[in-house]
Amino acid sequence: MSPVFGHGRLRLYLLKLLEESPRHGYEVIRLLQDRFLGVYSPSPGTIYPRLARLEEEGLVTHEVVEGKKVFSITDKGREELNARLDELDDLEQEISASVRDIAREVKEDVRDTVKSLRDELTRMAKDVRTGARDDTQRLKEQQKADFRRLKEQQKRQWMEHATHWQDEGERLSGEWRRIWSEVWATLGGSPTSRADLDAELGELLADFIAEARQEASEARLTPEKLAELRTALDETRRRVRDILEG
Amino acid sequence: MQQWTIEGPEQLTFGQVEALDVRIVAGRLAVLASDGPPTVEVSEIESASPLLVTYDEDAKELSITYKDLTWDGLLGWLRRDRRRTVLTITVPKHCTVNAGVVSAPAVVAGFERMTQVRSVSAEIVLDGVSGDVNATTVSGPVESRAMDGDLAFKSVSGDLTVADGTPRRLKANTVSGRITADLALRPTGHVTLNSVSGDILVRLPENVEADVNVRSTSGRLVSTFHELFNSNGPGTKSMSGRLGGGMASLSAITVSGEVALLKGEKE
Numbered sequence: 174m175s176p177v178f179g180h181g182r183l184r185l186y187l188l189k190l191l192e193e194s195p196r197h198g199y200e201v202i203r204l205l206q207d208r209f210l211g212v213y214s215p216s217p218g219t220i221y222p223r224l225a226r227l228e229e230e231g232l233v234t235h236e237v238v239e240g241k242k243v244f245s246i247t248d249k250g251r252e253e254l255n256a257r258l259d260e261l262d263d264l265e266q267e268i269s270a271s272v273r274d275i276a277r278e279v280k281e282d283v284r285d286t287v288k289s290l291r292d293e294l295t296r297m298a299k300d301v302r303t304g305a306r307d308d309t310q311r312l313k314e315q316q317k318a319d320f321r322r323l324k325e326q327q328k329r330q331w332m333e334h335a336t337h338w339q340d341e342g343e344r345l346s347g348e349w350r351r352i353w354s355e356v357w358a359t360l361g362g363s364p365t366s367r368a369d370l371d372a373e374l375g376e377l378l379a380d381f382i383a384e385a386r387q388e389a390s391e392a393r394l395t396p397e398k399l400a401e402l403r404t405a406l407d408e409t410r411r412r413v414r415d416i417l418e419g
Numbered sequence: 420m421q422q423w424t425i426e427g428p429e430q431l432t433f434g435q436v437e438a439l440d441v442r443i444v445a446g447r448l449a450v451l452a453s454d455g456p457p458t459v460e461v462s463e464i465e466s467a468s469p470l471l472v473t474y475d476e477d478a479k480e481l482s483i484t485y486k487d488l489t490w491d492g493l494l495g496w497l498r499r500d501r502r503r504t505v506l507t508i509t510v511p512k513h514c515t516v517n518a519g520v521v522s523a524p525a526v527v528a529g530f531e532r533m534t535q536v537r538s539v540s541a542e543i544v545l546d547g548v549s550g551d552v553n554a555t556t557v558s559g560p561v562e563s564r565a566m567d568g569d570l571a572f573k574s575v576s577g578d579l580t581v582a583d584g585t586p587r588r589l590k591a592n593t594v595s596g597r598i599t600a601d602l603a604l605r606p607t608g609h610v611t612l613n614s615v616s617g618d619i620l621v622r623l624p625e626n627v628e629a630d631v632n633v634r635s636t637s638g639r640l641v642s643t644f645h646e647l648f649n650s651n652g653p654g655t656k657s658m659s660g661r662l663g664g665g666m667a668s669l670s671a672i673t674v675s676g677e678v679a680l681l682k683g684e685k686e
Contacts, residue, residue: 203454204454204455266430272451272453272458272460272507272509273449273460273462273507275451276449276451276507276526276528277449279451279526279528279544279546280449280524280526280544282546282564283526283544283545283546283562283563283564283582284544284562286564286582286583287562287564287580287582290580290582290599290601291580291599291620294599294601294620294622294679294681295599295620297622297643297679297681298620298641298677298679298681301641301642301643301679301681302639302641302679375609375668375670376588376609379587379588379607379608379609379668380607382606382607383587383607386607
């Protein structure tokens with residue numbers, strides 16, 4: 174347990190939390206965690222017996238709401254709290270000191286994480302760079318082999334699909350157009366503005382998808398709705414193409 | 420509207436706060452999210468002009484600044500007197516945070532809504548900050564851990580390091596700052612990193628699903644993802660391709676900075 178809670182101070186703080194408003198046991202636990210920014214995390218095994226003890230002494234009482242115990246402070250509890258106000262002030266002082274400690278710890282912790290990450294990635298990048306020469310050679314050979322394999326494959330496919338050559342031809346020409354326009358986009362125009370535009374389009378798409386997913390997760394999705402959505406998306410796709418080609 | 424003038428160590432507690440605006444020059448700043456009552460603790464102050472704390476109960480706004488320190492004037496303070504303040508602030512995690520420092524290192528932790536941090540030369544540490552985050556520095560580094568949501572970073576020479584980041588949108592622009600990022604990408608993740616001469620180092624999980632596009636005018640491009648396709652055109656090199664099934668997107672562009680894309684562990 175945190176040193177903040179020596180000398181029956183947890184008891185005092187519990188009274189204070191219940192004085193603010195009646196609360197569930199789990200709410201008390203969560204509040205303690207939050208006030209100490211997760212540094213002090215009391216377990217139900219610590220808190221529930223304490224609350225029971227306070228109740229035995231007549232300082233708190235509980236009623237059952239929707240099957241859960243809601244604790245509230247009694248007049249006697251308020252009396253004890255008032256009698257120990259000075260102590261409470263001290264306690265809050267110490268909590269703020271511990272908040273300052275937390276801030277320092279967070280900072281040191283993040284700095285360590287970040288530094289070791291930077292070192293690690295720098296080392297990795299260096300390893301890649303020194304290995305890059307061999308890699309290029311290896312990659313070239315691999316590509317050559319891939320190419321050969323692909324050619325074989327295509328040849329076989331060509332034989333198999335000879336009868337559908339027309340379809341295939343159309344598909345290929347579409348593919349070529351795509352590749353060509355991509356290459357053209359890379360070479361022509363000012364690269365930065367093109368990249369910015371691409372990035373913006375990407376963001377729009379990402380937003381669109383995120384929103385659609387969000388809405389879908391809230392709604393009831395049926396096969397009928399899905400079919401309808403497919404039509405709507407097809408239409409949108411056509412419109413996008415029109416805009417891009419126009 | 421309540422106002423306090425602070426000339427020595429002091430501690431204040433407030434009612435509800437939904438927006439925080441804090442500006443200091445030198446010293447140290449910590450802004451932490453907490454469900455307890457909003458507090459401001461000044462533990463050291465060393466300044467000719469007092470610190471001004473203003474709390475607007477109706478608007479639920481809390482502002483802490485020097486009377487004569489405006490956002491536009493932040494830069495000017497570099498040359499003038501050193502005003503040292505050590506400030507620790509706790510406000511609820513849904514609070515919007517607007518923090519500005521000249522040379523005081525700042526820690527901001529746990530916020531979920533909108534966080535804006537500006538610094539001239541001071542280091543900024545962001546821990547577990549999500550929502551919409553905006554960090555701008557001149558030469559100060561920004562170090563982020565466990566970020567989520569949107570992060571926009573801008574700097575002249577300040578470095579950006581993102582450890583354990585799951586960005587929805589990460590946009591970083593720097594002139595000579597170095598960008599180091601260890602990222603996991605969700606299908607809608609969108610990452611754009613731009614630098615002129617600063618190096619960019621990115622690590623992605625082995626099983627990442629993203630479309631990658633890396634370009635540089637003269638910087639070296641390296642990658643441990645062999646799925647990426649290199650092409651060297653006149654005046655520009657590029658490395659692009661689809662990792663896994665694609666969907667998230669990552670683009671990195673430099674003029675002379677090196678870009679390294681590294682493969683991490685499986686997510």
